[in-house]
Each structure stands twice: as structure tokens, then as C-alpha cells.
Amino acid sequence: MDPNLVPQPELIDEPEVLQDAEARVFYATQWRLMWWKFRKHKVAMVAFAVIVVMYLGAIFAPLLAPYRADERHRGFVYVPPQKVRFRDEHGFSLRPFVYPLEQEIDMQTMQRKFIEDPTTRIPIHFFVRGSSYKLFGLFETNIHLFGADGGKVFLFGTDDLGRDMFSRILYGAQISMSIGLVGVFLSLLLGLFFGGISGYYGGAIDNVIQRIIEVLRSFPTIPLWMALSAALPPDLSPIGVYMGITIILSLIGWTALGRQVRGKVLAIKNEDFVIAARLSGTSEPRIIVSHLIPSFMSHIIASLTLAIPQMILAETSLSFLGIGLRPPVVSWGVMLQKAQNVNTLMMAPWLLIPGLFVVIYVLAFNFLGDGLRDAADPYGN
Amino acid sequence: MLRYIAKRLLHMIPMLILISIVSFAIIQLPPGSYLHTKMAELRASGDQISMDQIEALRIHYSLDQPAHIQYINWIKGIITEGNFGFSFEWNRPVKHLIWERLALSLVVSVSSLLLSWVVAFPIAIYSALKKHTFADYFLTFVGFLGLSTPNFMLALILMYVSSVYFGFSVGGLFSPAYLMAPWSLAKVIDLLKHLWVPMVVIGTSGTAGLIRVLRNNLLDELGKPYVVAARSKGIGIARLTFKYPVRIALIPFISTVGWQLPQMISGEAVTATVLSLPTAAPLLLGALRSQDMYLAGSFLLLLSSLTMIGTLISDILLVLVDPRIRYE
Numbered sequence: 001m002d003p004n005l006v007p008q009p010e011l012i013d014e015p016e017v018l019q020d021a022e023a024r025v026f027y028a029t030q031w032r033l034m035w036w037k038f039r040k041h042k043v044a045m046v047a048f049a050v051i052v053v054m055y056l057g058a059i060f061a062p063l064l065a066p067y068r069a070d071e072r073h074r075g076f077v078y079v080p081p082q083k084v085r086f087r088d089e090h091g092f093s094l095r096p097f098v099y100p101l102e103q104e105i106d107m108q109t110m111q112r113k114f115i116e117d118p119t120t121r122i123p124i125h126f127f128v129r130g131s132s133y134k135l136f137g138l139f140e141t142n143i144h145l146f147g148a149d150g151g152k153v154f155l156f157g158t159d160d161l162g163r164d165m166f167s168r169i170l171y172g173a174q175i176s177m178s179i180g181l182v183g184v185f186l187s188l189l190l191g192l193f194f195g196g197i198s199g200y201y202g203g204a205i206d207n208v209i210q211r212i213i214e215v216l217r218s219f220p221t222i223p224l225w226m227a228l229s230a231a232l233p234p235d236l237s238p239i240g241v242y243m244g245i246t247i248i249l250s251l252i253g254w255t256a257l258g259r260q261v262r263g264k265v266l267a268i269k270n271e272d273f274v275i276a277a278r279l280s281g282t283s284e285p286r287i288i289v290s291h292l293i294p295s296f297m298s299h300i301i302a303s304l305t306l307a308i309p310q311m312i313l314a315e316t317s318l319s320f321l322g323i324g325l326r327p328p329v330v331s332w333g334v335m336l337q338k339a340q341n342v343n344t345l346m347m348a349p350w351l352l353i354p355g356l357f358v359v360i361y362v363l364a365f366n367f368l369g370d371g372l373r374d375a376a377d378p379y380g381n
Numbered sequence: 382m383l384r385y386i387a388k389r390l391l392h393m394i395p396m397l398i399l400i401s402i403v404s405f406a407i408i409q410l411p412p413g414s415y416l417h418t419k420m421a422e423l424r425a426s427g428d429q430i431s432m433d434q435i436e437a438l439r440i441h442y443s444l445d446q447p448a449h450i451q452y453i454n455w456i457k458g459i460i461t462e463g464n465f466g467f468s469f470e471w472n473r474p475v476k477h478l479i480w481e482r483l484a485l486s487l488v489v490s491v492s493s494l495l496l497s498w499v500v501a502f503p504i505a506i507y508s509a510l511k512k513h514t515f516a517d518y519f520l521t522f523v524g525f526l527g528l529s530t531p532n533f534m535l536a537l538i539l540m541y542v543s544s545v546y547f548g549f550s551v552g553g554l555f556s557p558a559y560l561m562a563p564w565s566l567a568k569v570i571d572l573l574k575h576l577w578v579p580m581v582v583i584g585t586s587g588t589a590g591l592i593r594v595l596r597n598n599l600l601d602e603l604g605k606p607y608v609v610a611a612r613s614k615g616i617g618i619a620r621l622t623f624k625y626p627v628r629i630a631l632i633p634f635i636s637t638v639g640w641q642l643p644q645m646i647s648g649e650a651v652t653a654t655v656l657s658l659p660t661a662a663p664l665l666l667g668a669l670r671s672q673d674m675y676l677a678g679s680f681l682l683l684l685s686s687l688t689m690i691g692t693l694i695s696d697i698l699l700v701l702v703d704p705r706i707r708y709e
Contacts, residue, residue: 215399218688219681222647223665224407227681230669231410313531317651320533321666336533340655342540349541355534362529 034298037375044371047364054361058173062133065167066147069330071131073152073162075103078348079114081157081165088118097121100151111347122151157350159338168330169354175331177361179246180311184304186250187257192300194254195261196288200269206262213255221252225314229323238329245324249311260303264296298376305369309362316358332358385700389693396689404681405452408674415469415672438467455675466675470668475679478664483683486660489653490645492576493583497641498634501588505595506627510618512600520592528589532648536582536655555659579656583648587641594637595630602626635698642691646684 038044057064067073084096099116106113128147134140147153156165198209228248232241268274269292277287318324319333320340327334332354338344339351416435423431446454458464465475504524508517556571602608603626611621650662657663661680668677 211396211399215396215403218396218400218643218692219403219685220643220646220650220688222650223662223681223684226650226662226666226669227407227677228410230672231407309529316531317533320531321651321654323666323669339537342537342544345537345541346545352534352537352541355531355537358531359526359529359534363525366525366529 031298034372034375038371041371041374043367044374047367047371050360050364051368054173054357054364055177057170058177061170061174063143064145065164065170066130066144066153067164067167068131068133069163069168069171070328071163071167073158073164076101076152076154076158076162077160078112079152079154079158079162080348081350081353082116082154084124084153084155088121090121093121093123096124098124098148098151098153122148122153124148124153156353157348159335159348159351160344165335165350165353168335169332169357172330172332172335172354173357175242175325175329176312176315176333176358179242179249179315179331180308183246183249183253183311184307186246187254187307188300188304190250190254191257191261192293195258196265196292198258199262199265200284200288200292202266209258210262213258216252216255219252221314222317224252225249225318226321226323229318238326241325242329245315245318249314253307253311257300257303257307261296261300264299265292268292268295299373302369302373302376305365305372309365309369312358312362316355382700386697389696393689393693397686400685400689401456401682402452404678404685405448405455407681408669408672408678409448415674418672419469438469455678465679468668468673468676470671470673470676475675478676479661479679479683482659482661482664483680483687485658486646486649486653486662486684487687488572489576489579489583489658489660490642490649493580493645493649494587494638494641496580496584497587497591500584501591501595502634504588505592505630506599506622508592509596509599509603509630510622512596524589524592526589527585530585532582532586532652533655535585536578536652539578539582540656579649579652579658582652582656583645586648587644591634591637591641595634598630598632599626602629632699632702635695635702638691638695638698643685643688646687 079101082098082101084098086092086094086096098121099118100120100122101114102117103112104115105111124146125148126146127143129142130144130147132140132142154164154166156169158164159168194209194213198206225248228251229245232244236244265288274287274291277291282291315324315331316333316336319326319331320336322337325331325334335354336352336358339348339355344351416439420435423435455466458466463476465479467473468475468478471478504520508520511517555568555575603622605626608621608626611625612618616624649658649660650665652658653660653662654666661684665677665680665684667673668680
């Protein structure tokens with residue numbers, strides 16, 4: 001090939017042709033444009049930061065949690081959240097401390113309750129040695145971010161078996177926050193596949209796929225989920241249940257995505273660049289994969305972000321009803337199952353704390369998805 | 382118009398058949414059945430009379446036949462005599478168990494839907510007219526919060542707050558006195574007194590979605606030239622907004638009934654379990670757990686048929702309301 005025919009980048013005299021700022025926009029890729037637009041969306045940026053922090057928390061759960069998720073503390077059942085203090089009547093201390101707990105029986109209600117003993121301090125130390133674990137399943141270590149020296153520290157209290165809620169929430173995040181991602185990924189594959197061929201080929205295939213989607217969508221989701229998860233064999237291993245629930249969630253979740261993909265494919269399959277590709281002999285699967293999908297990927301990502309909260313809400317609801325994940329698996333939904341009746345709740349309202357994390361996580365994803373959708377829209381202002 | 386409705390009704394028939402097949406397939410999925418479990422129990426205790434009874438039931442409901450024969454028998458019973466099969470757990474025909482439960486489910490869902498409309502409508506119009514103000518952001522945030530809180534959490538919090546701070550317990554749809562009583566005016570009033578809790582709980586999640594759709598639609602409409610033209614002719618902003626853009630922005634209220642109803646029924650399912658409402662979902666859940674197949678299958682079938690009817694109604698309303706839609 002004649003080298004003179006290949007455009008030489010250095011021949012384009014950028015500063016003369018375009019002003020700097022203009023040039024930046026002109027040459028920016030689609031993803032860069034999206035990022036610039038997204039950056040202006042303050043709430044979405046904050047939401048993004050919250051999500052990143054939460055995932056870091058889940059990844060480093062064994063390090064951050066003072067105890068193992070299944071560690072039972074004898075004599076510490078239904079301990080209320082402990083207050084971390086820096087000062088008391090003995091003065092200020094830079095090292096945070098908690099008071100030791102003493103059990104007492106309330107003579108009026110005949111219920112056991114814990115009171116703090118303000119005469120001694122239990123100092124909180126950082127990077128202490130405790131039970132050993134494997135970080136990322138690789139490095140064996142026993143260092144925990146913090147721990148009480150010669151006592152116990154329960155930031156969010158304990159449950160009916162004397163297990164630390166704070167540690168369990170961290171470990172539960174690993175399951176709860178990954179089930180949405182895995183489920184959405186599976187629905188993405190299904191949605192791209194069925195939506196893609198439905199929109200691209202049209203005709204009878206389209207008709208059949210659309211009818212299937214309609215049937216799936218006319219089942220109210222929760223009853224359908226209930227039925228499908230009741231169909232999981234009861235002797236399935238915890239990992240099997242996890243996979244089963246994810247597959248069930250995505251089996252229904254893909255329909256909305258499938259419809260969107262179909263709509264997008266219908267809209268762009270007769271665009272000039274697709275016809276050009278077809279005329280130059282590109283194979284059909286290649287056209288779909290390398291021409292069609294990239295052109296609507298930004299939209300798909302935005303809708304995926306909005307689909308993740310649906311998945312986690314579904315997992316939480318199913319586990320709460322006792323037909324989702326089951327102990328010994330720790331997820332936020334499984335933890336909330338303990339808070340099912342008012343009497344328990346009156347005695348230990350802190351059992352609802354995992355729900356707070358569900359709300360924060362879902363809220364953050366909703367804001368993030370909203371920002372992404374705006375950023376992905378080329379016609380928005 | 383009549384032709385359109387007739388066409389849609391014809392279209393529903395294959396869909397209903399598919400739905401019934403899926404419902405039946407799902408309840409057949411788990412290994413074993415209620416009768417199998419029961420027979421194993423009885424065999425262990427050596428109860429011969431009940432064993433014979435169950436064997437008779439097994440033959441009567443052709444449970445020893447292959448699945449497709451069972452399916453055809455089930456459907457034949459429903460179509461010819463409205464017989465949805467027999468609930469082995471409750472030892473009664475399914476049709477005696479489901480109708481009142483389903484009716485209550487529908488009452489709870491539809492009233493939650495109405496509540497979400499009543500709340501969403503003014504908020505969305507206000508948000509759109511005062512866009513990018515503090516009030517708009519605040520309302521949007523509250524809406525998102527409602528969307529992000531699982532229904533059962535909201536139910537639990539309401540239960541907690543009402544018993545700790547107001548000293549009464551919420552839950553159920555009737556006071557104990559009316560639980561078994563036949564329907565009367567007093568019982569309906571009692572129902573209304575209990576209905577607000579599930580209405581609030583289920584309504585919140587739907588409200589947030591509606592506010593967003595309505596607000597965005599209204600914002601699109603408000604920027605259109607006809608609005609500017611009408612303003613320049615001196616029509617007041619309130620009168621103008623309600624006369625034209627709001628009417629157009631209202632379309633989602635009608636067009637979304639179809640998918641809001643299943644969403645409400647879904648939300649109702651979880652809420653009903655927490656608040657122990659005597660509606661369809663807790664019975665369905667119990668039936669699924671004990672593999673009481675005809676009861677579970679009938680509920681699934683009827684709930685999804687309701688959804689299909691809801692979609693049909695919303696499509697017909699849409700054609701009636703929006704003159705831009707043709708129904709060829």
C-alpha cells in the first residue's frame with residue numbers, strides 16, 4: 001500500500017484547525033464524552049463513590065470484621081449496639097474505648113438486658129490478631145482491622161445466637177452484593193442473545209421470542225420467583241442454592257433487557273454503516289457482535305445498572321420469606337429473616353440494620369443508573 | 382373498536398394456554414408431591430384407612446398418569462365445571478379456598494394502585510413546574526427512597542413504630558371479632574380501617590416510579606412550541622398546564638396499569654406475609670412449601686390471568702384516551 005495514502009496524524013495541524021476545547025470534544029471517543037457528562041452529575045458521582053466503598057468493604061470483609069461470621073459469643077445474646085467512646089469522666093482518650101457489658105434481669109419485664117459498666121474501659125486496638133482467615137482465599141493471616149483488648153466489641157450488637165452483627169453484615173455483603181452482579185450478567189447474556197436475534201432476523205423468530213417474553217412478563221414476579229425457588233431441591237448445597245437463585249432471578253430479569261435490545265437493533269439495523277458492512281461481505285454474527293452491540297452498549301449498561309437493585313431486592317425478599325438463600329450462607333436477606341416478627345423487633349430493633357444497608361446500596365445504584373442513563377443519551381442537554 | 386377488542390381477546394387465548402402450561406410445569410418441577418410425603422408418613426405410622434383414602438384421591442386425580450394427562454384433566458375440569466382441583470393439604474376443593482383470598486388480594490392491590498396515583502399526581506406536577514428547586518430535589522430523593530426500601534422493611538418499620546410509639550399492633554385485614562363473620566357493612570368498615578397499612582406499604586414503591594415517568598413526560602411537553610404559543614397569547618400558567626400538557630402527561634397513568642398491577646400483586650405477596658394478611662400470597666407460599674400442587678398451580682394461573690386482563694384493559698383505555706393511537 002502506498003504510504004502516502006494512509007492519513008498521517010502529525011499532518012493535521014490541530015491548534016489551527018480547532019480550538020483546544022473544541023478539539024477535545026471533536027476527537028473524544030463516545031466513552032470519554034459519556035464520562036465528561038457523567039462527571040457533572042454530582043449525585044451520581046457520590047453514589048458511585050458509595051458503591052465503590054461498599055464493594056471494597058465486601059472484598060476486605062475478613063480483614064475489616066473483628067470476628068468470623070459464624071462465631072458465637074457465649075453469654076452475649078441480643079447485645080445492643082455498643083457505643084464507641086473517646087471521653088468519660090476520667091477525661092479524654094485518643095484511643096477509642098467501650099465499656100464492658102454486664103447482664104442483668106429486669107425485675108419488671110423479666111427480660112435479660114445488658115448494662116454498661118462505666119468503671120473500666122476496654123480499649124480498642126487496631127490491627128490486632130484474632131481468628132485466622134484467608135484473604136482473597138490466598139494469604140493466610142489473623143490480623144483484623146480492630147478489636148477490643150481483653151473484651152468484646154459489637155458495633156451493631158449481636159443476634160439471637162450471639163453472633164456479631166457488624167461482622168455478619170460485612171460477610172453478608174459478599175453474597176448480597178455479588179448475587180445482583182452475577183444475575184445481571186446472566187440476564188445480559190440472555191437479553192443480548194434473544195433480543196439480538198429477535199430484532200435482527202424479525203419474522204417468525206421474532207414473533208416466537210416476543211410471545212415468550214410476553215408470557216414470562218405476565219407472571220407477577222414474586223409469586224413466580226416463589227414457585228421457582230420452592231422447586232429447588234431442599235438438599236442442594238449452599239453454593240447450589242446461590243447459583244439456583246441467581247439463575248431464577250435472571251431467567252425473568254432478561255425479558256426487559258431483551259425488549260430494549262430488540263428495539264435498538266430494529267432502529268439501527270438499516271443504518272448506513274450496517275448496510276456497508278453487509279455489502280462488503282461481513283458475516284451476520286460478526287455484524288451483530290462488532291457493529292450493532294457496540295452502538296447501543298452505553299444504553300444497555302445504564303439499564304443494567306438499574307436492573308441490579310431489582311435483583312438484590314428480590315434476593316432479600318426471597319431469603320426473608322425463607323425460600324431464597326438459607327443459613328449457613330450469610331446474606332442480608334438471611335439476616336433479616338431473624339427480624340420477622342414484631343416481638344423480636346421490639347426486643348432487638350438493631351436486627352433491622354442489614355436492611356439499612358440494602359436501602360443504601362439500592363439507593364446508590366438507582367442514582368448511579370439515573371446518572372449513567374442521562375450520560376448515555378446523546379440528545380440530552 | 383369492537384373489532385380491536387375482539388382481536389385482542391382472540392390473541393389472549395394462546396397466551397392463556399401457554400401460561401397454564403408454564404404454571405403446571407412449575408408446580409411439577411420439585412421432586413415428590415404432597416401426597417407422596419403424606420403416604421410415606423402414614424405408612425410409617427401404619428394408618429391403613431387414611432392410606433386407602435389417599436390412594437383413592439391419587440386415582441381420582443390421575444396422579445399415577447403421565448404429566449400431560451394430568452394437565453389435560455386439570456384444564457378440562459377448570460373449563461367445563463370451574464373445578465380447579467383438590468387441595469390435599471386443606472382437604473377441600475381448591476375453588477372453595479381461592480376466590481375470597483384472590484378478591485382480597487385484588488382489593489389490596491387496586492387500592493394501593495389508586496393511592497399511588499393520588500400521591501404521585503400532585504407531586505409530579507409540582508416537581509415538573511418547579512424543576513431544579515430544593516423542593517424538586519427533595520421530592521425526587523424521597524421518591525427514590527421509597528423505590529429503594531424493600532416492601533417488607535417498610536412493613537416491619539410501620540409495625541415497630543405503631544406498637545412502640547402508638548401502642549397498637551397493625552397487621553391482618555380484620556379485627557378478631559370479624560375474622561370469621563359473614564360479610565356485612567360493619568365488616569367492610571373494619572376492613573377499611575385495616576387496609577391503610579398495606580396500602581401505604583405497597584403503594585410507596587409504585588409511587589416513585591410513577592412520579593419519575595410523569596415528571597419527565599411533563600417536562601418534555603412543557604418545552605413544546607404550543608405551550609410557548611399559548612403562553613404568548615396570555616393564558617395563565619396554571620390553566621394552561623392543566624388544560625393541555627397534564628392531559629398528555631397523564632397517559633402513562635393509563636398505559637402503565639398493565640404492568641403496575643402485577644407489580645402491586647408482587648409487592649402484595651411479600652407484604653401480606655409480613656403483615657399476615659388473609660390474601661392469596663401467604664396461601665400460595667404455604668402451598669408451594671408443602672407441594673400442594675393444585676392449589677399452588679391455580680393461584681399462579683389466576684394471578685397471571687389477572688395480569689393479562691389488566692394489560693388488556695389498559696390498552697383499551699389507552700386507545701380511548703389518546704386519539705393519536707390507531708388500533709388497526
